[in-house]
Amino acid sequence: METILFYWAIFGIIVITLLVLDLGVFNKRDTVMSLGQSLSLSLFYITIACCFGGYIHYALGTAPAHDYFTGFLLEKAMSLDNIFVISMIFSFFKMGLSIQLCKFIHKPLNIVMNSIFKFYQKMSHSFTPILNRHSPFYSDIINCQV
Secondary structure, eight states: OOOHHHHHHHHHHHHHHHHHHHHEEEEEEEEOOOOHHHHHHHHHHHHHHHHHHHHHHHHHHHHHHHHHHHHHHHHHHHHHHHHHHHHHHHHTTTTTHHHHHHHIIIHHHHHHHHHHHHHHHHHHHHOOSSSSSTTTTHHHHHHTTT
């Protein structure tokens, strides 16, 4: 049981680190990403996924690694389909590139983070929210000022 919790902890740390890198370092500014930047970032994440698949092959054998890579390729194909559909929706509603990041990344991320904070506040009864409604950062996210 401790080994499983250890692996979940490692997985969680890696996911949170990659999210912080992606949203806080790589895409810090509200600018349109060039094709070269997009391809290099995709290659970075594909390399991480392949390294994980290599670890599965090393630790668990060929059959689980085959299952992992089959699922990975299927998910990659489905994500490309989703990108196509989302771009069609953006073009139909004539949404500019600058507002797309605000409406579909900042607002959902803010809703998730506030839900986590509120849940923790209810559980601990002594939690001061980090991102309160009087913060200028909060109002920029809610109002999508771009």
